[in-house]
Amino acid sequence: MVYLLFLPTILQFTYISMFFFLAHAQNAVVFQPAYLIATGPTISAFLIGNTSDISLYVRTVAPSNTTGNIGSPLCVAEDTQWKLTSEQVGKTAVRVQLSLAKSLRLCGKNETNADCCSKPLCVLETLQVSACVGGTPQSALLIQAKINALLVPANAGNDSKTIIANQVYQPLGSCPCDLTFRACDVRCCCDKDCSPEELKLFVSYCFPGPFGGQVSPAPDYQCSVKASKNSPDWFPFLCVCSPPENNPTSVSFTRETQCEEHLKSTSKPGPSFQRPVLSALVPVNVYVQGSPILTINDQYFTIPQVVFGQCVNNAPVAFLKNFRSYCRNVLHSCPTESPLHTMPTDLRNNLKSGQGGGIIVDVIDEVAIDLSPFISSTDAVAFLGENVVCENVTLALEYKFYWKGNGITNVTLTRTVGNVILNGSTVLTASYSAVFLNGEITDKPNSGNPGYQVGKPVIAGRLPDTFNNDTGPIQRASINLWKPVSDGLCSNAEKKEILFGENSTSGCLLPVSQQTLTQCTLLRETVASFQAALVTGTYVSKSGNPDPLTMTAWVNINFVTQNSSTVMEDTTGSCYGIPSHQHIHVWSLVTGIVQGEPQRDIRALQVSYSLSKWALECGGGDVSLCMDPMETQLFPITSSVTFIDIPINTGPPKTRYQINFTEYDCNRNDVCWPELFFPITKYYTGEPYSQALAKGLILVFFFITASILGNPWRQLRQVWSSAAL
Structure with a gap:
């Protein structure tokens, strides 16, 4: 095992030794390597062979415009x-080294020094190093140099001493975000170690406020505030003379001469208490992503949001920023103020549209019957009074902003109210959301761009009833599963949309009595209507952002009908063929990759049903179900969805030999027999085939040499010589 581990190293050493041997045998010189790509200021190579009378020359070359060749090497010195x-x-052997005699520092804005780089790509040229003997070129080395400039701090020094200026004239904390000595801190725009090129990378994301060395805006009582033109004449005598650097994170002191100079520069003659000059109207600016939405009175439009873990009632709403927040409130008494107590007239705000007009919020009221999603717990300890009913408590505020271009076209608000019963201290969780929707065709957001995103709803659609010839825009519909709540009965159950890529199964319960089982046809129709209400669309969108006007962007939903011949006859007390289970199969395919993310499209959607037999169970001594025709038993109605990935065909089908003789397949076995014939076969992929073949031939050469010069061959020669004598 040890010899096998060191075998590649021995082969590489032998490979290099052969180059020395061949160059010496031919009495020639060669560069090793003969071609280099340089990205740094230092380049090294070896000249191998008879180097006793070699002279080296370097010059800059360029390919010919006609042939594209660089040309033969020349023994001519050139200034580079x-x-x-x-x-x-x-x-x-001779080590040849090239060093760049130029600084890689990027030139300043108005700097004309030649020892710097005028562009970020500092060096881009082709060099040729010629090895000559008596003016005759013997070998040449070609180098492609592509070197970028170095970005170094503007005031980087060699001294490790920190100089603290006099605190009377310069604050110690003028740049609190400068945390790293002699290095540029990201987003710290007051850091003097940052070069202009580095500042351009994060100039729009500087740390605001005192931590970033800024106090914005300056208070009105500061004497340095010169933008206020309506200040009276006595303002300079009563203002506060303190520089903006006096913030909580710095230590600074102000000289008296600064206040005196400021008083001289700001004092002006004229009568006191002059009439203020009205400023011109500020033009209406268009909305951009992230900018706050304003009311018609230039006030921030606010919605309760969670900021840093805390619920803020007056948080501004940013343009094109969707959010959903849940605020937890402990109620000891009925709320009387916003946001838990609101009126429709107070919510109809007049907002700036961003296009020179105003948009009034349209309020839609909904009454919540089931308060379980909003009431999390009730603590009735130490409460001796009667229950108190708080009417019309605001439980949820859901805003929908319709936008186009840089403006808002419409705003709708759905306000959910309900009657909350107070018994002690009640914990109420209110919901607040804002969704920005593009255009006015649909009120539902997309599920991807363009491919579906995992966890987003599957988009379904159907043609309007007014279009009978398969023309016109497709309206959004839904494909749902059961979402049981409270008692789990189908009559009270809600629906939830199926989410792309997430398999799910859910259901509800339907009470059935003995009398109901005598009307099997009506029971089958009732269960079928329950299941059919889950899928309201006839088309499914291929992509996550469908075009409602293009029929090719949609796929028909395949509804599988059961064969009526397989349905058994009903008997007394039992019904066959109940479509109690609805199954949805979704086939998806990866159609491409955008910025490293696979784009998945839906190619087919099938809705099928499983039929079952329903009969009352009267065993176990409980015969009331069979004796009382009105006694009910709960039967489940279920629904499920399964997503199936269509595999991508990556190659031709396997041959019969590859299928039958699997023991010779290197991709399906740990032991690959064809690899034993390395390097003759190409199954070994650890290195290029040419190098593996060269190293293998070298091993064969050494083996034959050792056999010829070794002890067995010498003994054969001695026997042959003795026989000849």
Whole structure:
């Protein structure tokens, strides 16, 4: 095992030794390697062979415009920005080294020094090193140099001393985010160690506020505030003279001469209490992603949100930023203020559309009957009074912003209210959300762009009833599963959309009596109507962002009908052929990759049903179900979805030999017999086949040489000589 581990090293040494041997035998010189790609300021190579009278020359070359060749090497010296040195390594080897005689520092904005790089790609040229003997070229080395400039700090120094300036004139904490000595801190725009090129990388993401060395905006009582044109004449005598650097993270002191100079520069003659000059109206700016939404009165439009783990009632809403927040409130009494107590008139805000107009929020009220999603717990300890009913408590506020371009076209708000019973301290969890929808064709967001994203709803559709000839825009529909709540009965059960890539099974319970089992046809139709209500669409979208006007972007949903001949006849007290289980199969295929993410499309969707027999169970001594025709028993109605990935055909089908003789298949066995004939066969992929063949022939050569010069062959020669004598 040890010999096998060192075998590649021995082969490489033998491979290099053969180059020395061949070069010496032919009395020639060669560069090893003969071609280099350099990305740094230092280049090294070896000149092997008879190097006693060799002279080295370096020059810059370029390919010909007609032939594309560089040309034959020349023994001519040329002035380049490279320094050529050589060092004798052995009797037949010389180390050739090229060093860039130029600094890789990037030039400044107005710097004209030649010892710097004017562009980030500092060096891009082709070099040729010629080895000559008496003016005749013997060998040549071709080098492709592609070197980028180095980005170094603007004021990087060699001194390790930290100089602290006088704190009377310069604050110690002028740049609190400068944490690393002589290195550029990311997002710290006041760090003087950052070069202009580095600042461009994060100039839009600087640390705000005092931590980033900024106090924004300056208070109105500061004497340094000169933007206020409506300040009276007595303002300079009562203002606070302190520089903006006096923030909680710095230590700074102000000289009296600064206040005196400021008073002289800001004082102006004229009567006191002059009439203020009204400023011009600020033009309406269009919305961009992340900018706050404003009301018509230039106030921030706010919705309760969770910020840093805390629920903030007046949090601004950002354009094109979807969110959903849950705020936990402990109620000891009925709420009387926003956001738990709201009125529709207070919610109809007039917002700026971003296009010069206003948009009024359209409020839609819904009453919640089941309060279990909002009431998490009730603590009635130490409460001796009666229950208190709080009417019309705001449980949820769901905003939908319709946008187009850089403006808002419509805003709808769904307000969910309910009556909350207080018994002690009640914990109420209110829901708040904002969704931005593009256009006005649909009120549901997409599930991918373009391929489906795992966890997003599968998009279904159907043609409107007014279009009978398969024309017109396709309206959004849904494909759902059962979502049982409270008692789990189908009459109270809700529905949930199927999510792409997530297999799921759910169901509900249907009470059935003996009298119901006497009407099997009606029972089958009732269960079938329950199951049919889960799938309201006839088409399914191939991609996650379908076009409602393009029929090729949709696939027909295949509904599998059961064969009526297989349905058995009904008997007394039992019904056959009940479609109690609905199964949805979705076939998807990876159609491409966008930015490293696979794009999955739906190729087919099938809805099938499993039929079952329903009969009352009267065993175990309980005969009330069979004796009382109105006594009911719960039967399950289930639904499930399964996603199937269509495999991609990666190659031709296997031959009969590969299928039958699997013991010779290297991809399906740990032992690969064809690899034993390495390096004659190509099954060994540890290194290129040419190198493996060369090393194998060298081993064969050494084996034959050892056999000829070894002891057995010498004994044969002695026997032959004795016989000849």
